[in-house]
Amino acid sequence: MILNATNISKSFGSNEIIKSATFLINEHEKAAIVGVNGAGKTTLLKILTGEEQADGGSVTLAKDAKLGYLRQINNVDSTLSIIDELYTVIEPILDMEKRILKMQNEMRHLTGEKLEKLYSSYTALTHNYELMDGYAAKSKVVGILKGLGFEEADFDRKINTLSGGQKTRVFLAKLLLEEPDIILLDEPTNHLDLRSIEWLESYLLNYNGAVVIVSHDRYFLDKIVSKVIDIENGNVQMYLGNYTDFSNKKQMLLDAKMKEYLNQQQEIRHQEAVITKLKQFNREKSIKRAESRQKQLEKIERVDAPQTYTENMRLSLDIAKESGKDVLSVHNLSKSFDRKKLFYDINFEIKRGERVAIIGDNGTGKTTLLKIINGILEPDTGEVIYGSNVSVAYYDQEHQVLHMDKTLFDEISDTYPEMTNTRIRNILAAFLFTGEDVYKKISDLSGGERGRVSLVKLMLSKANFLLLDEPTNHLDIVSKDVLENALNSFPGTVCYVSHDRYFINKTATRILDLTENRLLNYIGNYDYYIEKREAVEEAANLSNIEQAQKGIDVSESKQEWMDNKTAQAQKKKIKNTLNKCEKEISEIESELQTVDEEFANPKNSSNVGKLMELQKQKEALEERLDKLMADWEELTLQMEE
Known part of the structure; x- marks a missing residue:
């Protein structure tokens, strides 16, 4: 466990948007928080980070765990260039690099005990530099920036001259470079093009820490997450699996709940009709039976109608007239x-x-x-x-x-x-x-x-x-x-x-x-x-x-038409060869059957010369059959491919 939320509740005025939310995030786990606009997804993220206080409940982060948070809007007003802003993350490594170069220069002018002492410090420093992956640090910065859609020509642009979307991408790059134990991402694919989104997918899938994502990008969530935290009407429910798994499970649960509700409603209406009928008889026994049924009906634990988001946008597109082809x-x-x-x-x-x-x-x-x-x-x-x-x-x-x-x-x-x-x-x-x-x-x-x-x-x-x-x-x-x-x-x-x-x-x-x-x-x-x-x-x-x-x-x-034509011709050629192969296999099997019949013929039982000739013929046919069977398997595989 890296993060544990227990009985989190939050209201704005009379609107309770989160009711007793309880869930946990494990180490290395990738999870999504989903819900309609206004459901409280961003509010829940802010509570998890401590940026906003919950009305009730608690959030526990694992000891010494480092948390990173990407907001939807990151209006960073920095005079640094993009590359220098990211270099602030690896500043300890860059300082070590400067000290290593300085030591190298100093060692050229030293001898004896002073050289030995400096060399010992140099060895320890370079060892730490290697442990911190110092040799790859700058390459990693460049790789992340390019992955998120920045060109090398952009690296020297000042942060305060960038658009809001570009600033958010810089902030995301810094967050990934910092490698916190758990990252909370609010709509990370906004402002990214398709190739950058694909890169981010791959990066997060291989990320060693835990990731919690708020996103409307269903394809993105399907690729990355293995847990979904759903907020609906203030209720928070946890599901295992990706977004499609969650969507299917939620629909199944909703259908089952609705079926249970409708069945109970049908039974209640039936009992109420029976009670009304019994009362209409206006006899002492029937009235008592009606009262007994009424008491039983009142004891039934009512199933609530399933709460779901019913205020869906209703959109129907039609045309006034049809266009030409x-x-x-x-x-x-x-x-x-x-x-x-x-x-x-x-x-x-x-x-x-x-x-x-x-x-x-x-x-x-x-x-x-x-x-x-x-x-x-x-x-x-x-x-x-x-x-x-x-x-x-x-x-x-x-x-x-x-x-x-x-x-x-x-x-x-x-x-x-x-x-x-x-x-x-x-x-x-x-x-x-x-x-x-x-x-x-x-x-x-x-x-x-x-x-x-x-x-x-x-x-x-x-x-x-x-x-x-x-x-x-x-x-x-x-x-x-x-x-x-x-x-x-x-x-x-x-x-x-x-x-x-x-x-x-x-x-x-x-x-x-x-x-x-x-x-x-x-x-x-x-x-x-x-x-x-x-x-x-x-x-x-x-x-x-x-x-x-x-x-x-x-x-x-x-080009595609030519490729298809070539493929069809190749397929036809393989099929013809396969048919010939099958035909020859059938012919050889018939010949082998004839040879076996000759072996069994009593006339040949004492004719040693004939039997030797039949044996030689059988061996040649079986050898040929083995070769044909191997060819047949290879051709069948080619056809399947």
């Missing part, structure tokens, strides 16, 4: 900013009914590409062509489509003036805005609330082509599920930018990876992308070399 064609698109080339000569098409995810590292131009498609930005070269009857709705991650000075109600009524007040209120209620909430100003809303307002406008647009920029940002897991189901049922076409791998895996029918100024095409979801990424990138790099050498264009899709 060709929804979007992009030709020779290029874009640069301040001499930085984001992408060039990009070509792709989107057909009706596709759900296309655009992915890539931070800064590759994904949002820029989406804005060009939507007509917000002009490309340097190329054109964007929409098909017939295409109507577009745009979801902006910065919510610039919303008017910050308006109330929620006015934002909807001004955009759709034909809607009645009751209709507007009902729709806003479906997105969890009720009562006086509808008169809040957009500027006063949280990121998640603004996201829900943008989704309201998206739903009401009835557009048949949706362009979405990071639609799952700020949404809790329940709301993400709702959005996923809505998009999967949407009869139109969708193109979106996202770094939410679980969301991509559940919704995408195609992925466009914006990498090294080009788009690579994958016909499948995120799991397919992971499976094919290395092969497609190799094929694309080979294609670039061929273009440079021969001046020809070999697209990724053509």
Whole structure:
């Protein structure tokens, strides 16, 4: 045990958000804290760190254990550069390094006893330096920074000039470098691109200490955690397994509880009906029986209806009219900013009914590409062509489509003036805005609330082509599920930018990876992308070399078609050889049967010469059969591969 929470409770006014929470974290364990927005996840983390006081209960940390905490917002105002900020963590090692160099210089000018004495100190110091892994310390700093998405050109940038997301990444890098015994991470994948998230996954999986993570990234949690702490309606429950295990177990428990509740309710209604009937008979015996049953009914220990988060966002996406089969064609698109080339000569098409995810590292131009498609930005070269009857709705991650000075109600009524007040209120209620909430100003809303307002406008647009920029940002897991189901049922076409791998895996029918100024095409979801990424990138790099050498264009899709054609030809060749092998095995087995029959023929029993000839023939056939059987096994294995 490294951390033990016992009967933790916390209220804000009359709202009790945590009720008697009890759980423990073991050494080396990786655990998640999950729950909807506002459930109290961050509050619980702050209580575990001591940053906030609980109303009741206690938190015990193992003796001498060091705790590290990554907040969602880390607005560090430092004048140090990124690399120097991280060097503060390994300062003892850097000081030892300076002393070692100083000793080396001094030993060049000493002799005799003084040299011997200094050399003894030098040996002890270098030994300690090695124990502290001093030779690898600077490399580790660079490795962590690059893993979290910083380029070497960024290392000298001052901390106070960075964005909030970049500062959080620096703080995360420091935390990982410090290697505390237990790390508490609040939304660590925010501000990270896909490759950085993959790197962090690998790092945390191999991390020697314990890790507690608050995150809405379900793919991330599935990869890392083996325990889930769920907060719902103030109740805290612990489950073993990753996020998917937890989700399945929770649903099973909920279903069992609901079944028990419904069965008891049915039995109660039955008993109440019997009691009423007995009383109607108005006879002494029947009245006594009714009273007896009533007493038994009152003694029943009632099962409460299972408490669950029922205020789910309700989202249904429909279209006013169907588009043509060709929804979007992009030709020779290029874009640069301040001499930085984001992408060039990009070509792709989107057909009706596709759900296309655009992915890539931070800064590759994904949002820029989406804005060009939507007509917000002009490309340097190329054109964007929409098909017939295409109507577009745009979801902006910065919510610039919303008017910050308006109330929620006015934002909807001004955009759709034909809607009645009751209709507007009902729709806003479906997105969890009720009562006086509808008169809040957009500027006063949280990121998640603004996201829900943008989704309201998206739903009401009835557009048949949706362009979405990071639609799952700020949404809790329940709301993400709702959005996923809505998009999967949407009869139109969708193109979106996202770094939410679980969301991509559940919704995408195609992925466009914006990498090294080009788009690579994958016909499948995120799991397919992971499976094919290395092969497609190799094929694309080979294609670039061929273009440079021969001046020809070999697209990724053509390369994939050629690879498939080669594989099919090879498979056909193996199958033909296998059929021939099986046919020859059958023929030899028939010949062996004939030889055995000749051996058994009484006419040959006294003919020594004949028997010797049959024996020689049998040995040759068996030898050939053994060889064929070995070939058959090898060919069968090749077919399976």
